[in-house]
Amino acid sequence: MNLVKEISYCCPICEKEHKVKVSEEKTKALIKNKSIEYKEIYYLCSETNEEFYPEKIMDENLTRARDAYRRLNGLLTSVEIKEIRDYYGLNQRELSNIFGWGDITVQRYESKKIQKETYDEVLRRAKEDPLFVYNELKKHKDKFTNDKFKELEFFLKNEIKKKQTILCNIEALKALYIDYDEPSEFNGNKQLSFSNIDQMLRFFSQSNNNLYKVKLMKLLWYSDVLHFKENNKSISGLVYTHMPLGALPLGYDILFQAFSNVVSIQVESLNYSDDEDIIGYRIINLEKVDLNKLKPSEIAIMNKVDTFFKEMGSKKISDYMHEETAYKNTNLGDLISFKLAARLKDLK
Ligand SMILES: [Zn+2]
Known part of the structure; x- marks a missing residue:
């Protein structure tokens, strides 16, 4: 016991x-x-x-x-069914009615009865596919008040568009990284990990209130190279190129679209000097990090990088990076090899 x-x-x-x-x-x-x-x-x-x-x-x-x-038996648990309902903002009767089921079907599945496989399949699909839910809603429109229908329709249309943007960009990123499908010196011996990138974006955007895109890119690079230096493997599997402001992941613009459910970007006008306006891309955190999805060694490195660069803005961290051998030994547009990571300055 x-x-x-x-x-x-x-x-x-x-x-x-x-x-x-x-x-x-x-x-x-x-x-x-x-x-x-x-x-x-x-x-x-x-x-x-x-x-x-x-x-x-x-x-x-x-x-x-x-x-x-x-x-x-691979069926959704009662909690998972409730999570689907919460995601769509529906009560038990409403979720039942969307699929034309009896009023108390979902209530029974959340409390006592084990759902039949056919019902489970519908719920599972609902979890992944707002377009499917939208089509079902239209079929059973008569079960809803006009106001509720309008509210659901508006929510679902937005979810469908968001989801489509994310899916397209994930596919585009996969295509872009197809040349780096095997462990190599350019991806830090790691295949592109969507799950790790997801958590890294959550981690750094959650930990820094005043985070801009340029700095975030550097935090990703330092986390990857330091983890590579200690474990012979990067965290994200991203491939980095030498750009004027420092290391930049290949496809960074697609990257932000692919993870637009995790972080959003707010465009701001920053005044660095008197005669020049500079656009800043502020990173807004949308989802909390789940440390269970990262390895202890990955969390340790990310904490170290986060703490070291805490007080440095985008400009300072770029200047700092320009002094790295990995940066000095590559030319504009070149891929930055992780082999150069061994010569990284110690963060202290
Ligand atoms: Zn007693």
């Missing part, structure tokens, strides 16, 4: 309030003739050492058992 916590509870065995242990234990159950394993919760009276199950705990255990069955 596994102690979760101790609480003060009105014990039904002793019929008085005292300390009760909330514990978990691996249990087996038979659902639809299949044996499944899940963690059951129970309460333990610390005076008689007897276990008991309050009603809400029995419900929770039933949900856990059913979710274990769902996971085992």
Whole structure:
């Protein structure tokens, strides 16, 4: 058994309030003739050492058992179904009605009943494909008030456009990187990792309130080369070119479109000097980083880079980078080899 916590509870065995242990234990159950394993919760009276199950705990255990069955059979769990609903801003009845299902179908799937595979497929598709949801909504328009329909239609149209922009740009980025499909000195021995780029963009935009595009590009490069220096592998798999303001990833413009759900860019006019207006591209964080999706070595390097350059703006970090051997030993437009990373200045 596994102690979760101790609480003060009105014990039904002793019929008085005292300390009760909330514990978990691996249990087996038979659902639809299949044996499944899940963690059951129970309460333990610390005076008689007897276990008991309050009603809400029995419900929770039933949900856990059913979710274990769902996971085992590749079905959406009750929480995942609710997440889809929340994403579209729908209540249980509305999500059912979009697909022409009975009013309480989704409510049952979120609480007790395990969904049939055909229903699961529809929900899964709804999760990925707002265009599909939009078409279903139009088919079942009569189930919605005019206001609700208009509201949903507006939301879905926007989601469809956003999603399409992202998908197109992800494909464009894949095409652009097709020449760097194998580990090499140019991608830091790493194939382009969309998941890592996603988290890097979240990390740096979340950690810096005053972040501009030029600086962000440098933070990516330093994270990649330092990680390469220590682990012989970069983090993102991006390929960098020598540009006037420092290292710039190949396809950086597409990159921002491909991750427009993670960071957005706000154009600003910055005054560096008296006679020249410079456009600044401020990076706005839209999604929080999920550190579970990165390796500890990657997080350590990114923290180090973030801290070191914290107080430097785009201009200072560019100047700093211009002193690197990796930059000095390449010409304008050249790819910057990760082999040069070994000669990187120490960040201190
Ligand atoms: Zn008791």
